[in-house]
Amino acid sequence: MRVNANTGRCALEKQERLLYVLMLIILVGFAVTGFLAEGFVPALRGVWELQAHPARLVNDFTLAASDGAALVNATLVALIGLVLIRINGVRLSGPTVAAVFTMFGFGLFGKTPLNILPIIVGVFISARMAGKQFREYIIIALFGTALGPLVSLLAVEIGLPTALQIPVAAVGGLAAGIMLPAVAIVMLRLHQGYNLYNIGLTTGFLALFAAAVIFGRGRQLPGGQVWNSDPSLLLRLLIPSVSVTLVVAGLIGGGLDALRSFRRILKLPGRLPSDFMDMDSIAGALINMGVMGLAMWGYVVAVGADLNGPVLGGIFTVIGFAAFGKHPRNVWPVLAGIMLAAVTFGHELSAPGVILAALFGTTLAPLAGEFGVPFGVIAGFLHLLIVLRSGAWHAGIGLYNNGFAGGLTATLLVAVIEWYRANSPSRKPAREGSIGSAGKDTT
């Protein structure tokens, strides 16, 4: 028995090592591609410039700097996440893989190594204050980097004297990071795990207060989005390359068993926390990630949207969460709902807000997975209407605006479903004489 347990642990550690190798190959591949596309020095210069660039929604780094600089910046952001996971002894599995891919994706339009560090340090301080180890909050720290634009905003956008820029930005980031765990845990209970981007709801909520304080005197900042409407061939081919790599890696790692595992994953509801790599297999989850990447890329191409930094960020986030809650079967109803809302209200499917909602709105996939297709469609429909407005509420400070809107949508639906189930007269009665039936008799 003990031998079997040790063997199982060794096999798991070997698979995890291979997963690290795969992640490193992908990330180093991105960086090398970036340097080759741009040249080593120009790419680094672009990365340096991005550190002092506004980062609120939507600042497409492929246009603000260049493709190469954006890729190298995103790789650095993702590597920070991967190194933190490693040095804290946390398993590289569904949630952490999702975090690394999400960090990479948002490194193309908002996150930089400099603007995420104060947030991470803030969460570290929070863990110490609570008497916990940092690894207990590491998921919050990695996803919480969505508040990176707050640091950039304080440093470079609001016109502070030079001597105050860095201290104020650092203090702002630290304060946000310290508050993140407390708020994230409460937000999780609101939607009960039916919004995959819980930190999106959390950071959006905190960003509302940050925006209220920063703009409290009525000051407005110049808006306008930086959106690359002519993405290069390199950007357009990035997703198929990564997706095929993931599928091939899954097939090499698991063979036909990986395909069977993928089919089993399709039957899971996906509610938080659904670590597909742990619940089924790493190989099956890799195939799911590749399939989701290709499916979302195909959708973007089909509607004629731009495959630029933010859109690629959306697809990379979907790929990451295909190890942690999303699969084709629970995603399509939400996507259908978003498309239905867009058509109903006369929005172009390829418009920036709509295409980002289509990709990131899949945060609501667990609603379809748990309650069925109609709830997924309703969730997607409502989500689009909310998300097109919610970005302005927090001035784009919270990068996961779809996670924020998705959290509001999920909370609404969960509240209604819970109330209906608790009070519906058609609900299946409890067994005669059981604890449940006694409870009903008294009400």
Add this chain to the structure above:
Amino acid sequence: MKRKDFVLHLIGEVAHYILDADPMRMVISLHQEEDGMHLAIMDNIKRNDAELDAIRASLNNPRRPELAGYYGSMAGYDSLGEARLNLIGWQVKHADVYCNDSGTQIDLWLGGDRFDPASFTIPNKDGEK
């Protein structure tokens, strides 16, 4: 207070699981031992071996501090949908599950970082007490 909240959430989640099976009886017993707490939950439902194995697997998950510290906080709060024993499994030191003549008993052993299994009557790997 911190410990009280933790225990309340665990009881909430495991009670959710037990009540999903619509039992005629549920007994919850909690007592302090030398270096931790023992929470026992009994019902009158006789489960088959496969069901017991599934419960054991969920409750004896490998430790995942990164999930326990964050998602584990949903334990006792996720009333919509099925109860999820793995939320508990990440947070307890050990769990025993067995069926007897009167139903099923789940024993959860909660301990701090100084937890020493020798202080409890926990069976060892070979099944001896």
